[in-house]
Amino acid sequence: MTDLMKNITIVEVYSDIAGYKKGASLGIEALKASSKELNANYFEKLQLESIEDDSNHEGESQFLHAKYADVIEPIISKLAHKVKDIRNQNKFPIILAGDHSSCAGTMHGLKMAHPNSEIGVVYIDAHADFHSPYTSGSGNMHGMPLAMACAIDNLECKRNELSEKEKQYWEKLKFLASDEPSIKPENIVFCAVRDYQEEEMALIKKHKIPLYSVAEITQKGISSTVEEIFKKLEYCDHIYVSFDVDSVDPLYVPGTGTPAKNGLSYEQAMQLNIELIKNEKVCCWEMAEINPLYNNSKDDSTRIFKILEKVTQSLLNNY
Numbered sequence: 001m002t003d004l005m006k007n008i009t010i011v012e013v014y015s016d017i018a019g020y021k022k023g024a025s026l027g028i029e030a031l032k033a034s035s036k037e038l039n040a041n042y043f044e045k046l047q048l049e050s051i052e053d054d055s056n057h058e059g060e061s062q063f064l065h066a067k068y069a070d071v072i073e074p075i076i077s078k079l080a081h082k083v084k085d086i087r088n089q090n091k092f093p094i095i096l097a098g099d100h101s102s103c104a105g106t107m108h109g110l111k112m113a114h115p116n117s118e119i120g121v122v123y124i125d126a127h128a129d130f131h132s133p134y135t136s137g138s139g140n141m142h143g144m145p146l147a148m149a150c151a152i153d154n155l156e157c158k159r160n161e162l163s164e165k166e167k168q169y170w171e172k173l174k175f176l177a178s179d180e181p182s183i184k185p186e187n188i189v190f191c192a193v194r195d196y197q198e199e200e201m202a203l204i205k206k207h208k209i210p211l212y213s214v215a216e217i218t219q220k221g222i223s224s225t226v227e228e229i230f231k232k233l234e235y236c237d238h239i240y241v242s243f244d245v246d247s248v249d250p251l252y253v254p255g256t257g258t259p260a261k262n263g264l265s266y267e268q269a270m271q272l273n274i275e276l277i278k279n280e281k282v283c284c285w286e287m288a289e290i291n292p293l294y295n296n297s298k299d300d301s302t303r304i305f306k307i308l309e310k311v312t313q314s315l316l317n318n319y
Helices: 024-037 069-088 100-113 145-150 164-174 198-206 214-220 222-232 266-276 299-317
Strands: 008-014 047-052 092-097 119-124 188-191 238-244 282-288
Touching: 008 024, 008 069, 008 299, 024 092, 024 299, 047 069, 069 092, 069 100, 069 164, 069 282, 092 100, 092 299, 100 119, 100 145, 100 238, 100 282, 119 145, 119 266, 145 164, 188 222, 214 222, 214 266, 222 266, 238 266, 266 282, 266 299, 282 299
Parallel strands: 008 047, 008 092, 092 282, 119 188, 119 238, 238 282
Antiparallel strands: none
């Protein structure tokens, strides 16, 4: 392990309980298999930390609008403390997550590590993930991490009544790091979001959150898009990049639980992440929702692994 590699810690989050379809917890093992087949030794070269879902949950959730909140809360809490510890050691966390709910833990952890800093978020996803239990039609919490991190209920668009216990867990999930929101909504930039509900769009408009559509990214090119993103977030001290693989068109990467057409090309996703991670303010990168149960072939996981490998290389080259 080189000295530079010691600056990076991989955190594996083995959980997919917040997703609509199960299987995302298998994504990390699929990446490891791809690394082996390519003789990359990626996981042998870097420090690894793991977070397991050890809840032994069975059957339906006791909650309707914040499904499995009681199982998700300890996972998000463990991840938050792990990210905080890694950042306190001045290391760079790369999070490999199952479903995307866990990114709330990453954001809470960054707030814990940098309590007085402005934290920016570049969110690369097909979905806005801005529902709360008050607005969600499904109750699946992988659609809620930004609302958790921003501590937003969006009661103006309320459609659900929560049980007392649901409310308690939701409050815990919003304020894991401190008694204030971990992320300001105006510090978010969306890329490739194309599948969202009106309740989420109401928040995007209210907080004037930039949303770079796939068409806009294609028209502007990756370099100009990245330049604009960092200009928008120039007042931020630290920037976190969250990459959900469903931002990529299912034509290239079908292996994800909630695919959405008209996404980024494989090459665009690769270049966007490589360029973003070159910026010295970027302090954490996350990849989520790799679901090998929906692959066309094992080559799909290999493609995703190559993004991971090249993004890590780009990070090391710019350290």
